[in-house]
Amino acid sequence: MKRQQPAWYRAFCQKTALFSGAEPAGIARPGRGAWAGLGLLGLFCLLTYCYTDLPLIVRHSLHLWRALGRGELLSFYQTATLLPVGEALPQTGEVPYDIWVYLLLAVWNLPVFLWELLSGHTLETSLLALLWARLGLMLPFAGCFWALRGVADTLRCSQQQAEWACFGFAGSLFVVNGLFCIGQIDIFSAFFALMGFWAFVRQDTPKFIGWFALAVTFKMFALFAFLPLLLLAEKRPLRLAGHTLAACSLSFASKLFFFRDKMATPTQFDERRFFRFLLAGRIDTEQHLFSVTAVLFGALLVLCWLARPKPEDRPRWAAWALLAGYGCLFLGGTSYPYWAVVLGPCVGLLPLFLPAGANGVLLLELAASAGYWLHGLTLYSPIYSGALSLRWTLAGRLLGERAEGSRLLELWELLSPGAQANLQMLADSAFLLGFAGLLVLAWPGRAQKAPGGPAPASRFLVWLRIAAAAGFALLAVAACLL
Numbered sequence: 001m002k003r004q005q006p007a008w009y010r011a012f013c014q015k016t017a018l019f020s021g022a023e024p025a026g027i028a029r030p031g032r033g034a035w036a037g038l039g040l041l042g043l044f045c046l047l048t049y050c051y052t053d054l055p056l057i058v059r060h061s062l063h064l065w066r067a068l069g070r071g072e073l074l075s076f077y078q079t080a081t082l083l084p085v086g087e088a089l090p091q092t093g094e095v096p097y098d099i100w101v102y103l104l105l106a107v108w109n110l111p112v113f114l115w116e117l118l119s120g121h122t123l124e125t126s127l128l129a130l131l132w133a134r135l136g137l138m139l140p141f142a143g144c145f146w147a148l149r150g151v152a153d154t155l156r157c158s159q160q161q162a163e164w165a166c167f168g169f170a171g172s173l174f175v176v177n178g179l180f181c182i183g184q185i186d187i188f189s190a191f192f193a194l195m196g197f198w199a200f201v202r203q204d205t206p207k208f209i210g211w212f213a214l215a216v217t218f219k220m221f222a223l224f225a226f227l228p229l230l231l232l233a234e235k236r237p238l239r240l241a242g243h244t245l246a247a248c249s250l251s252f253a254s255k256l257f258f259f260r261d262k263m264a265t266p267t268q269f270d271e272r273r274f275f276r277f278l279l280a281g282r283i284d285t286e287q288h289l290f291s292v293t294a295v296l297f298g299a300l301l302v303l304c305w306l307a308r309p310k311p312e313d314r315p316r317w318a319a320w321a322l323l324a325g326y327g328c329l330f331l332g333g334t335s336y337p338y339w340a341v342v343l344g345p346c347v348g349l350l351p352l353f354l355p356a357g358a359n360g361v362l363l364l365e366l367a368a369s370a371g372y373w374l375h376g377l378t379l380y381s382p383i384y385s386g387a388l389s390l391r392w393t394l395a396g397r398l399l400g401e402r403a404e405g406s407r408l409l410e411l412w413e414l415l416s417p418g419a420q421a422n423l424q425m426l427a428d429s430a431f432l433l434g435f436a437g438l439l440v441l442a443w444p445g446r447a448q449k450a451p452g453g454p455a456p457a458s459r460f461l462v463w464l465r466i467a468a469a470a471g472f473a474l475l476a477v478a479a480c481l482l
Helices: 007-016 032-048 053-070 073-081 099-108 110-119 127-135 138-154 159-170 173-181 186-201 205-218 220-233 237-247 249-257 259-263 271-278 292-306 314-332 337-353 358-379 386-390 394-403 407-414 417-441 444-448 459-481
Strands: 089-092 282-284 289-291
Touching: 032 127, 032 159, 032 173, 032 459, 053 073, 053 099, 053 110, 053 127, 073 259, 099 110, 099 205, 099 249, 110 127, 127 138, 138 159, 138 186, 138 337, 159 337, 159 358, 173 186, 173 337, 173 358, 173 459, 186 205, 186 220, 186 314, 186 337, 205 220, 205 237, 205 249, 220 237, 220 292, 220 314, 220 337, 237 249, 249 259, 289 292, 292 314, 314 337, 314 417, 314 444, 337 358, 337 417, 358 417, 358 459, 407 459
Parallel strands: none
Antiparallel strands: 282 289
16 A cells, blocks of 8 residues: 655655655736745845945945046056055955956946045945945846756747746755945846857857956956856867867956966955965875866766757757856855855756746755755855944944844854754755755756746745845844844
8 A cells, every 4th residue: 555645745746745745826927016025035135234245345436536546557456455444444355356356346326436535435435336336236137047047048948937046046955145234346247257258149149248247357257167068069279279278268358367467466366366266176186186176077078078969959059068067166165155145047048948847946946045045154154244244334333332243153063063063964965965956957858858838937936036135134133123
C-alpha cells in the first residue's frame, strides 16, 4: 500500500506545483500588487541603507572635477586616495577603478559637486544629495529591464515570459542586497554584461565586445562571463586572443595612462584583489593546492570550447554559460556580498528559456540568494551595521545615537564558535544547493525539452520571495532598535 504524504506536504505541493501534477494556485504574470511590493521595498532600502563604500566612491568622482580644474589629472589616484568621506567619517579608502568609471559617475554627480561648491556642505550632510548619488544606480537597474525585454523580443518570447524575466531580476535577493541595501556600483557591470549578452544573441560581435569592454572597467570578473560566451561562438585561437584583448582594451588604456600615478598609491591596482579571490577557495591535497574557482572555471571553458550548439540552441547555451561563469566566482571562494548583484540578470534570463519552469526558478533562486545573504552577513556583518549602513540616511537621522555600533556583529559574537560554524555551513549549503539546482534546471538539453507555452507561476512563491527580501532588508534596522 502506497504511503500517504502528510497534509502539510500535499498542501505545499498543491500551492507551488513543484512536485505534483496539481494545477497551481498561480498567476499568468506578476500582478500590480507584486510590482508595488517590490517598489515599496526598493524605496525603503534607498532611504534606509548606504554603505560607506558608495560615499567614498562618489567622493572620488567629485574629486575628478577638481583634478581637471587644477590640471592635476595625472595625479588623480594619488590625491583621491587621501580623501576622507566628507566630514562625517575620518576614513580614507582605495581608488581601485579605471578612470572611465569615475568619469561616468562624475557626470551624473555634477549637480552634487556644484551644490558642495556653492553651499560649503558635503554630500554626507544632505539627504537629498546622497539620494541623488544613489539614484544614479537606478539607471543601470532600469537598463537591465530594457535589455531583458530586448533579449525576449530577439528570441520571440511571449509577453508573459518577458515580464517574468524582469520580475525575476528585480525581486532577486542578489539585487535587493547588492543594489538597494548596500548600494554598490556593481550594477553597472551587470547592466553592461547583460547588454553584451543581448548583442551576443543578435550575433553582433563588435557590440558584444564593446559592452563587455565597459563591464571589465568596473571589475575584472566580467571576464568570467565574457570568456565562456566567446568560446561558444569562436574556436580559432588568434581570434580568441584578439577578442579578449579588445574586451580588456579600455581597462588596459586606463592603467597604462595612469601607471606612474597608481604605482605611487598604497593600493596600486585592483587586480590583486581579483586574483586573491580567484585563489581564495582551495583544495588542499598532500602535494598541491588547487583553486576551486580556477578548476571550475577551467572546466567551464573546456566545455564551452568543445560545445558545438546549433544556431537556434546557442542562446540557451549562452544563458547557461553566463550563469555558470559568474557562478564559478561565487561557488569557488569567499567574495563580498554586494558582488553577487551580477547574478540578478542571469537569473532573470532563465524564464525566457524555461516557460514552464518559473516556480522552480523562483524557489531555487530564493534558496541560493538567501543562503548567500546569510553567508555575507556572517562574514561581513559590519556592512549591515547601523554605524556604517544607516548613518547618513533617513533611518540614521531618525534613530540618532541608536544607529551607532554594530548590533548584528554583537549578536553574532554571542554565539559559540560551533554555532557560528554551523550557521555558516547551513548558509553555504543553501547557496550551493540552490545555485546547483538552477544550473541543472537551466541546462540547455533540459531547457530544449520544456513545453512551448508559459505556465502559471505560484502566487505563494511570488509573495514568499517578496516577504523574504523584506525580512532581510528590515534586519539591520531591527537590530538598531534592540
